Amino acid sequence: ATDFGIKEALQKLGVSDINHGTSTGSNNFGNGDLIESYSPVDGQLIAKVSTTTREDYDKVMDAATSAFKTFRAMPAPQRGEIVRQFGNKLRELKEPLGKLVSYEMGKSLQEGYGEVQEMIDICDFAVGLSRQLNGQVIPSERPGHVMREQWHSLGVVGIISAFNFPVAVWAWNTALAWVCGDTCVWKGSEKAPVCAVACQNIIAGVLKENNLPEGISCIVNGDYKVGEYITTDTRIPLVSATGSTRMGRIVGKTVAERFGKSLLELGGNNAIIITPTADLKVVVPGAVFGAVGTCGQRCTSTRRLIIHESVYDKVRDAIVGAYKQLTIGNPLDESNHIGPLIDKDAVNTYLAAIEKAKAEGGNVLVEGGVLEGEGYESGCYVKPAIIEAENHFEIVQHETFAPILYLMKYSGDVENAIDMQNGVAQGLSSAIMTNEMKEAEKFLSFAGSDCGIANVNIGTSGAEIGGAFGGEKETGGGRESGSDAWKIYMRRQTNTINYSDELPLAQGIKFDL
Ligand code: UN1
Secondary structure, three states: OOOOOHHHHHHHOOOOOEEOOEEEOOEEEOOOOEEEEEOOOOOOEEEEEEOOOHHHHHHHHHHHHHHHHHHHOOOHHHHHHHHHHHHHHHHHOHHHHHHHHHHHHOOOHHHHHHHHHHHHHHHHHHHHHOOOOOOOEEEOOOOOEEEEEEEEEOOEEEEEOOOOOOOHHHHHHHHHHHHOOOEEEEEOOOOOHHHHHHHHHHHHHHHHHOOOOHHHEEEEOOOHHHHHHHHOOOOOOEEEEEOOHHHHHHHHHHHHHOOOEEEEEOOOOEEEEEOOOOOHHHHHHHHHHHHHHHHHOOOOOEEEEEEEOOOHHHHHHHHHHHHHOOOEOOOOOOOOOEOOOOOHHHHHHHHHHHHHHHHOOOEEEEOOOEOOOOOOOOOOOEOOEEEEOOOOOHHHHOOOOOOEEEEEEEOOOHHHHHHHHHOOOEEOEEEEEOOOHHHHHHHHOOOOOOOOEEEEOOOOOOOOOOOEEOOEEOOOOOOEEOOOHHHHHEEEEEEEEEOOOOOOOHHHOOOOO
């Protein structure tokens, strides 16, 4: 098979055959079993990464805790300078890192580069933010008094991320956490451990060049048990977790039990409403990229199209037509639109979902199935499917991390479509395609979409980093990335200062001695 420059990419990223999946200070190690990472692209072994034992973990926490003391004392703009340097390293290494993401996770090379671009963008955002961690000055009701609000560094932030964005989600969290003065312990996905090693190598280099402790950025590696070390650890005031609703329910509960904060980024069940005035030139690429991009493994992937009955046939035919042009194959080959699913378990889940949809009465418009033969040896390549379904089907109510798109009809007003769009347990991303101003504004109003993300005339996936990213209901309620999402990485302190010679009490209370 053609190498597509993978060996060279791994070399540039400092990845060897066997890698340390644990980091502390200047000393990287990991005494647990080795995880072998196989590429879903060609089934080949990429590298081995050691897992983190409990003893390893405690050493990491010592390093992260002591680094916090140094880091929080550094002026925020100087911390921003570290993030600026990290962003520049990412610019230099965009090609090899993007390739590794594509090879280990299976997303198209374009999307692999896009993911690294998101990292660069959030670094730029964080650098600016490092001079804007502003509190407020609040008028006091008492003479000779002033009130102030300050934002202080929080501590060690635990980050648990998923396989589908194996590098960007970490960066959304760390870039902000670092300018806020926090140190980070990251458990990446055990399905993409090499990506985490590559990221750690990059930041470790930057920290070393600046004579800063590596404890500012730590990785740990392993399954849910290593995640449990983080969620139960009272030394970690904030846990940011991205993944399934099932995982988030456990993480949220465990962290809340010890009064920690959690930032949860969980499942989506994202829909596009297609109204009678929708422009097909926008609808078709928006819906198709949303449904099949990253092989349907984004939390923002389009799962449902809610189409007005008057344009249903036209839209259905256009989408089905577009699916005929999709090419499935090695994602490093830029002529392919779609790469593989992450692993064979994902393939089985995909197949089971199609069967379930059929059993519930779904009508298959574009057949799914697993691809076989040359180029598909890994067994992870599947055909994107389209199924006409009803919103109440059990399978439609669930998020299946695969390229399965459900089509459904609405009649009458846009309110009916909004009811269907909101009629699921998840609340991440949503979109409406319309040229009617009133419909668009209704969709964006309090009575419209109940999701954290609501778009007009673009699809559900591919959010920019400048906005706060996250969703409601079973999506977990967290917001990360842009806007004022940084505030969760800091602790707020309210100060009242008396510069008078008297001590008047608030609320006019008299207390004469
Ligand atoms: C995810 O799938 O976990 O909006 C994140 C998007 C990307 C991020 C997705 N910027 O699709």
